[in-house]
Amino acid sequence: MTLSEIRKRYLEFYKARGHVIIPSASLVPENDPTTLFTGSGMQPLVPYLLGAPHPEGTRLVNSQKSFRAEDIEEVGDNRHTTFFEMLGNWSLGDYFKAEQLPWVFEFLTDKEKGAGLDPERLYVTVFAGDETTGIPRDEESVEIWKKLFTEKGIDAKYIELGSEVAGSEKGMQGGRIFSYDVKKNWWSRSGVPGKMPAGEPGGPDSEIFYDFDPSGKIHTGPFGRMCHPNCDCGRFMEIGNSVFMEYKKNEDGSFEKLKQRNVDFGGGLERITAAANGNPDIFQIDVFAAMGLPLASYSAPEDVRHKRIILDHLRAAVHLIGDGIEPSNKERGYILRRVLRRAIFHVVGLTKKDALIPLGMQPRAGWDERTYQIIGEVVGHAMEFYPDLQSKEKEIKEVILKECGKFTDILKSRSELEKTLRVSASDGIVSGDAAFVLFSSHGLPIDYIKDEAQREGLKVDQEGFQKAFRQHQELSRTASAGTFKGGLADHSEKTTRLHTTHHLLLKALQMVLGPQVKQRGSNITSERLRMDFSYDGKMTDGQKKEVEKIVNEKIAEDLPVVRSELPREEAEKLGAEHEFGQKYPDRVSVYSVGPKGASVEDPQFDKAFSIEFCGGPHVSHTGEIGHFKILKEEASSAGIRRIRGVIE
Numbered sequence: 001m002t003l004s005e006i007r008k009r010y011l012e013f014y015k016a017r018g019h020v021i022i023p024s025a026s027l028v029p030e031n032d033p034t035t036l037f038t039g040s041g042m043q044p045l046v047p048y049l050l051g052a053p054h055p056e057g058t059r060l061v062n063s064q065k066s067f068r069a070e071d072i073e074e075v076g077d078n079r080h081t082t083f084f085e086m087l088g089n090w091s092l093g094d095y096f097k098a099e100q101l102p103w104v105f106e107f108l109t110d111k112e113k114g115a116g117l118d119p120e121r122l123y124v125t126v127f128a129g130d131e132t133t134g135i136p137r138d139e140e141s142v143e144i145w146k147k148l149f150t151e152k153g154i155d156a157k158y159i160e161l162g163s164e165v166a167g168s169e170k171g172m173q174g175g176r177i178f179s180y181d182v183k184k185n186w187w188s189r190s191g192v193p194g195k196m197p198a199g200e201p202g203g204p205d206s207e208i209f210y211d212f213d214p215s216g217k218i219h220t221g222p223f224g225r226m227c228h229p230n231c232d233c234g235r236f237m238e239i240g241n242s243v244f245m246e247y248k249k250n251e252d253g254s255f256e257k258l259k260q261r262n263v264d265f266g267g268g269l270e271r272i273t274a275a276a277n278g279n280p281d282i283f284q285i286d287v288f289a290a291m292g293l294p295l296a297s298y299s300a301p302e303d304v305r306h307k308r309i310i311l312d313h314l315r316a317a318v319h320l321i322g323d324g325i326e327p328s329n330k331e332r333g334y335i336l337r338r339v340l341r342r343a344i345f346h347v348v349g350l351t352k353k354d355a356l357i358p359l360g361m362q363p364r365a366g367w368d369e370r371t372y373q374i375i376g377e378v379v380g381h382a383m384e385f386y387p388d389l390q391s392k393e394k395e396i397k398e399v400i401l402k403e404c405g406k407f408t409d410i411l412k413s414r415s416e417l418e419k420t421l422r423v424s425a426s427d428g429i430v431s432g433d434a435a436f437v438l439f440s441s442h443g444l445p446i447d448y449i450k451d452e453a454q455r456e457g458l459k460v461d462q463e464g465f466q467k468a469f470r471q472h473q474e475l476s477r478t479a480s481a482g483t484f485k486g487g488l489a490d491h492s493e494k495t496t497r498l499h500t501t502h503h504l505l506l507k508a509l510q511m512v513l514g515p516q517v518k519q520r521g522s523n524i525t526s527e528r529l530r531m532d533f534s535y536d537g538k539m540t541d542g543q544k545k546e547v548e549k550i551v552n553e554k555i556a557e558d559l560p561v562v563r564s565e566l567p568r569e570e571a572e573k574l575g576a577e578h579e580f581g582q583k584y585p586d587r588v589s590v591y592s593v594g595p596k597g598a599s600v601e602d603p604q605f606d607k608a609f610s611i612e613f614c615g616g617p618h619v620s621h622t623g624e625i626g627h628f629k630i631l632k633e634e635a636s637s638a639g640i641r642r643i644r645g646v647i648e
Contacts, residue, residue, distance in 0.1 A: 003269060003286055003287050006276060007269055010267075013113055013114060022060050024385075024386070027319060029044070042088065045092075048090075057092075058092040061089040078308075079271065081270065085268075096244065097144060105122075120214075121210055121275075123176060127185040159172075164180070178228065185206070210239050212280040219233045243265070244261070283312075295307050306349045310346050321400070322392050327406075371401065421452070432463065432467060436465050446465060494527075495525065512546050530644050533640070539641070547630065555622045559609060560593075560620070561620055568588050577612040631644040
């Protein structure tokens with residue numbers, strides 16, 4: 001079965017059960033300052049999981065393109081990718097466990113309308129409970145799974161493992177249903193309950209695993225004495241996860257029930273397709289098989305890892321660039337650059353043996369044409385569901401090849417590398433800190449640094465490198481925690497006030513600078529708002545004062561803030577502002593500010609001060625906001641300005 005066929009069957013399956021198909025959101029999150037990329041289907045839906053009404057109703061389904069930077073170093077085995085599609089269905093306060101688990105089981109096992117998996121190959125896990133938070137074991141899911149497997153004639157023995165460690169000691173024990181602790185069967189964007197910020201939603205989950213090797217021959221010692229569903233030996237692969245999102249963390253660390261019980265299912269499209277074809281190697285499914293044709297001549301066993309990394313990273317780069325990201329030294333651009341440079345390094349590793357691309361030389365010799373072919377295959381497979389990629393194909397190729405040229409120039413010159421090897425080596429060892437500078441500042445993969453050091457008769461202090469790398473990660477996490485403290489997803493009172501201020505600010509900028517001003521990104525925390533907007537020149541002090549004046553006048557007028565649901569085309573005709581490059585469903589949520597007397601029943605759009613596509617949250621009247629002050633206005637990038645402001 002093909003990836004497209006599985007996707008189509010999934011969407012139709014849930015559509016037949018009352019779900020509305022919504023489009024995939026961009027890989028660049030809208031109004032979510034807590035993360036660089038969209039890494040799951042639920043991210044764009046956080047406001048609705050917390051209770052805001054969705055314009056398409058309470059049952060939703062889609063296939064969401066996703067990117068997870070933390071998996072970059074894992075790519076190369078048979079199952080890890082940075083870019084993937086996540087099949088998702090949601091119940092926003094509608095159905096719950098009794099409907100979700102039978103439905104997903106039916107989809108996975110139905111040969112005519114689903115993935116057609118053998119139910120004998122499926123194993124499931126549930127939440128074991130947590131004494132710290134007082135949240136109990138998920139007994140209901142255990143009973144539902146027992147019934148479903150029994151109906152298929154399968155013994156549904158329940159085994160309480162609690163942890164991965166216990167699993168590696170006790171093993172399968174003839175079980176079909178297993179319970180694990182919060183590390184494995186609790187889901188929130190932030191991880192376990194202790195790491196969740198106040199206001200973050202989460203809940204117990206029930207994961208589904210496919211057994212690629214019922215004989216158990218795959219299991220090897222490094223993964224523990226015994227095999228179990230959460231073993232990482234490769235026998236089991238997680239293919240889906242039903243999150244029962246019914247809790248929210250409070251300021252004091254306790255948990256309370258959300259005002260609505262939600263279902264958030266996520267299933268790896270590539271993994272389900274691999275399971276449907278009975279092959280644990282994701283890189284054998286149709287999309288990767290077609291991409292890999294230009295690399296077919298490299299068929300030795302040692303070539304496999306190189307090819308997997310090249311295919312995954314180029315596929316990821318196509319979609320990242322398609323969503324407006326360009327290589328740079330900061331944030332999303334840095335991750336894209338790292339992905340591309342890692343792909344180029346593995347091109348070198350793949351081809352060095354036949355002297356097409358010796359280490360340190362520019363990868364030409366037909367490689368440009370092969371890259372074009374691979375990109376073309378990515379676009380060709382994706383355009384059925386992401387048709388906008390076709391018009392961007394030429395631009396994507398140009399960006400990728402330009403970045404290839406920059407990096408291969410670095411490899412070719414070797415100046416920084418040779419200087420570092422010469423200066424930093426002591427007693428034949430290159431320090432970990434020096435190697436990390438080459439890695440972080442110049443984009444040289446650590447494998448390349450080690451190879452070239454070895455050529456010079458040197459070794460790299462790998463332990464020191466890993467220490468520097470961990471410190472860098474910790475600093476990044478700390479910076480993010482400070483920068484993004486109290487992000488929009490927490491719906492705190494101050495964040496909500498700043499969110500409405502953001503709408504007033506955009507309109508005020510358009511009034512002062514001109515209607516050509518458009519939002520190009522935002523970051524709203526409980527401490528300040530930040531907006532990127534299109535404008536070619538630096539704002540004068542007078543312009544900033546005028547913008548402040550307009551915003552504060554509208555706050556003082558205590559205008560009503562009204563939410564309406566409209567067909568997308570109708571909202572566009574009203575001139576409602578919306579995020580550049582963002583895809584929206586057929587019906588959208590729109591917030592309008594003013595005039596006096598406006599209401600849900602009579603929004604009076606023709607007299608409104610501002611109208612924007614938005615999921616919320618917002619104050620009910622602008623008078624709740626407080627006094628607005630601009631802190632700073634500066635350049636962000638070419639043609640883009642950045643403004644920061646606070647409320648006092």
